[in-house]
Amino acid sequence: MTDRTVSDQMVERLREWGVRRIFGYSGDGINGFLKALQDADGAIEFVQARHEENAAFMAVGHAKYTGTVGVVTSTQGPGAIHLLNGLYDAKLDGVPVVAIVGQQSRSALGAGYMQEVNLLQLFSDVAAQYAQLVSTPEQLPSVLDRAIRTALATRSPTVVIVPHDIQKAAAVELEASHGIVATAAEYTAPVVVPQAADLRAAAAVLTSGSKVAFLVGQGARSASAEVLALAEKLGAGVATSLLGKPWLDETLPFVVGTMGHLGTTASAFLLGECDTLLLVGTNDPWTEFYPPLGQARAVQIDLDGRSLGNRFPIEVGLVGDAARTLSALLDLVEEQQDRGWRKQVEAQVRRWEEIAQRRAKVPGEPLNPELVLRELTGRLPDSAQVAVDVGSVVYWYARQLRLPLGVPAHLSGTLASMGCGVPYGIAAKLAAADRPVVVLAGDGAMQMTGVAELITVARLWPGWADPRFVVCVLNNGDLAEVSWEQREMEGAPRFPPSQALPDFPFARYADLLGMTGIRVQRSEDIGPAWDAALTADRPVVLEFLTDPSIPLLPPFPAGKEKLEQMRSSLAQEGADGERARRLLDEYARHEES
Numbered sequence: 001m002t003d004r005t006v007s008d009q010m011v012e013r014l015r016e017w018g019v020r021r022i023f024g025y026s027g028d029g030i031n032g033f034l035k036a037l038q039d040a041d042g043a044i045e046f047v048q049a050r051h052e053e054n055a056a057f058m059a060v061g062h063a064k065y066t067g068t069v070g071v072v073t074s075t076q077g078p079g080a081i082h083l084l085n086g087l088y089d090a091k092l093d094g095v096p097v098v099a100i101v102g103q104q105s106r107s108a109l110g111a112g113y114m115q116e117v118n119l120l121q122l123f124s125d126v127a128a129q130y131a132q133l134v135s136t137p138e139q140l141p142s143v144l145d146r147a148i149r150t151a152l153a154t155r156s157p158t159v160v161i162v163p164h165d166i167q168k169a170a171a172v173e174l175e176a177s178h179g180i181v182a183t184a185a186e187y188t189a190p191v192v193v194p195q196a197a198d199l200r201a202a203a204a205v206l207t208s209g210s211k212v213a214f215l216v217g218q219g220a221r222s223a224s225a226e227v228l229a230l231a232e233k234l235g236a237g238v239a240t241s242l243l244g245k246p247w248l249d250e251t252l253p254f255v256v257g258t259m260g261h262l263g264t265t266a267s268a269f270l271l272g273e274c275d276t277l278l279l280v281g282t283n284d285p286w287t288e289f290y291p292p293l294g295q296a297r298a299v300q301i302d303l304d305g306r307s308l309g310n311r312f313p314i315e316v317g318l319v320g321d322a323a324r325t326l327s328a329l330l331d332l333v334e335e336q337q338d339r340g341w342r343k344q345v346e347a348q349v350r351r352w353e354e355i356a357q358r359r360a361k362v363p364g365e366p367l368n369p370e371l372v373l374r375e376l377t378g379r380l381p382d383s384a385q386v387a388v389d390v391g392s393v394v395y396w397y398a399r400q401l402r403l404p405l406g407v408p409a410h411l412s413g414t415l416a417s418m419g420c421g422v423p424y425g426i427a428a429k430l431a432a433a434d435r436p437v438v439v440l441a442g443d444g445a446m447q448m449t450g451v452a453e454l455i456t457v458a459r460l461w462p463g464w465a466d467p468r469f470v471v472c473v474l475n476n477g478d479l480a481e482v483s484w485e486q487r488e489m490e491g492a493p494r495f496p497p498s499q500a501l502p503d504f505p506f507a508r509y510a511d512l513l514g515m516t517g518i519r520v521q522r523s524e525d526i527g528p529a530w531d532a533a534l535t536a537d538r539p540v541v542l543e544f545l546t547d548p549s550i551p552l553l554p555p556f557p558a559g560k561e562k563l564e565q566m567r568s569s570l571a572q573e574g575a576d577g578e579r580a581r582r583l584l585d586e587y588a589r590h591e592e593s
Contacts, residue, residue: 006137006162007036009171010100013141014044016185017148019071021045021430022100023058027075029102029115032167034073047430047460050452052079054423056086056099057412057449061420061427063095064410065385069151070427073100077115080122085417087126087157092414093243094218094304096151098158099127105165106135123159131159137172138180145183152187155304192303194318194325202299202316203332209276209297211341212236215259215290218243218413219281219302219322224405226326227280228252235336237274237345239267241284242398243413246386250402253346258398260286261554265591266352268555270345279314281322283307285414288558301325355590356399362586364547365579366521369393369474372544373400373440375526376472379534380404381436385428387411389421389441389450392480393472395552397440419449422471426456429469436468436534443475443501451509454541458513461539469539473506478548487569488554488562494573510541521545549580556591563588 026034037046049055052074059070074083080101090097104113123131130150132143147158174182212234220227224247231238239259240248248255256266271291279300290312298314308317318325360374373396386409388397412420425439441450461467479499486492507517515538520529533540553559570577
């Protein structure tokens with residue numbers, strides 16, 4: 001026996017794993033662990049969020065921006081329940097997060113005690129790869145090791161539940177005996193390369209194609225050079241998933257931008273007309289925007305074999321590291337001599353750029369949100385990190401913002417949970433305090449979680465080496481994405497009690513917190529506002545008053561199929577929908593011109 005507690009041992013073990021920051025919120029069920037963090041005198045930084053859900057988002061953000069495991073902690077009962085949204089975000093986007101959760105003392109379990117929740121059952125789906133209750137002090141090291149190792153190996157959330165009495169119990173020095181499992185804080189990711197026969201089969205499919213398209217996701221984040229080299233050899237066009245957008249240079253003439261409902265016209269052309277498709281590190285769910293079934297032969301590369309053929313019928317599936325697999329294919333494929341397809345793709349990219357430019361110039365009342373994001377292109381520092389919340393802002397990010405190569409941008413891609421933006425941004429800033437951060441959010445997401453976490457920003461920023469933390473709020477008084485989805489999917493008019501948002505003075509609130517607020521409602525002020533925010537000596541909230549009538553029109557041909565239903569829905573809104581209908585018709589003409 002030693003004088004150390006199990007909680008002290010937890011802190012030591014986390015340090016062995018390289019954990020230097022934990023996000024969370026306190027409560028009596030986790031206080032033993034928090035005391036150990038306090039006693040460790042800053043060995044691991046504790047970051048207090050305003051809500052456990054936001055703390056979980058911060059842990060997810062940490063994992064996304066750093067590529068290392070994110071750690072979050074909470075008390076039992078309501079605190080644990082609040083973690084679920086962030087943990088599901090980690091699960092669906094495939095990032096490693098470990099939740100350390102308190103629980104009532106073992107003697108009270110099963111008694112219906114205050115805040116007692118069946119935590120193993122609660123987390124059984126979200127942490128399907130590993131969730132465990134620590135029942136004895138001897139069990140703690142192996143459970144924590146396995147949770148972290150599993151999170152890293154499976155790129156998913158795991159959960160360690162530690163009852164309060166276990167947290168305070170004396171740590172035990174393990175001895176070799178029956179029933180005792182001794183483990184180590186060690187994990188190294190494998191290098192996986194497909195078998196030679198499979199590579200040859202894939203190369204044969206790709207070489208046979210005359211109209212080759214790539215769809216690239218976040219799994220290619222370290223393989224951009226290999227993607228582009230293979231695309232050049234095959235004369236292919238390259239589209240990205242939403243999560244893959246930051247990892248390719250969108251200024252290249254054959255990179256068509258983001259695919260899907262919020263994607264570009266050029267991506268719709270590429271995937272709609274190709275005869276061969278290479279999927280690289282993507283599991284994008286927008287299946288209606290993949291090539292029509294039977295049109296294209298397909299090859300898929302993914303480190304997770306469970307993703308192969310998951311969204312589109314493939315002929316060859318390659319389980320392997322994206323960079324090494326692409327390099328191997330590069331040596332096997334034959335160079336495409338006919339560049340006619342590439343010229344068609346490049347013409348569509350130029351056409352899309354003209355469409356995007358025209359749409360950004362459409363007058364808004366008061367501002368066009370597309371122009372707000374377009375004005376950030378060229379101004380975003382090469383050292384920046386970007387966090388994107390969920391809502392209509394994702395459309396404008398996908399279509400109008402070109403990220404400098406090397407600038408990471410993350411969002412809740414698959415869960416698509418509102419409220420992730422500011423927590424992600426905080427995690428990014430804490431991971432690299434010398435880099436500026438830009439958060440892109442709508443007023444709905446800001447009212448959900450962002451306003452509260454601005455308090456956290458106000459608390460933390462004086463300690464940052466670079467104080468630039470810019471929160472762009474598109475304030476249109478509406479849950480605009482929901483309103484447009486309702487018109488498009490349901491054929492129903494906007495439902496104001498559901499979609500209308502209360503007014504909130506975002507810029508003035510930033511001033512109240514000791515930061516800087518800038519409110520913009522004239523188009524000519526958008527660029528100067530970005531310049532002021534990106535050179536400020538403190539965090540800035542840029543509140544842009546934007547027009548909810550700007551259409552969220554899918555790229556054609558899918559968008560064309562929805563036009564009449566959207567027009568009908570807007571007609572039911574009477575005078576309120578008339579302007580949006582005119583704008584919708586103008587956007588449709590842009591697609592058809």
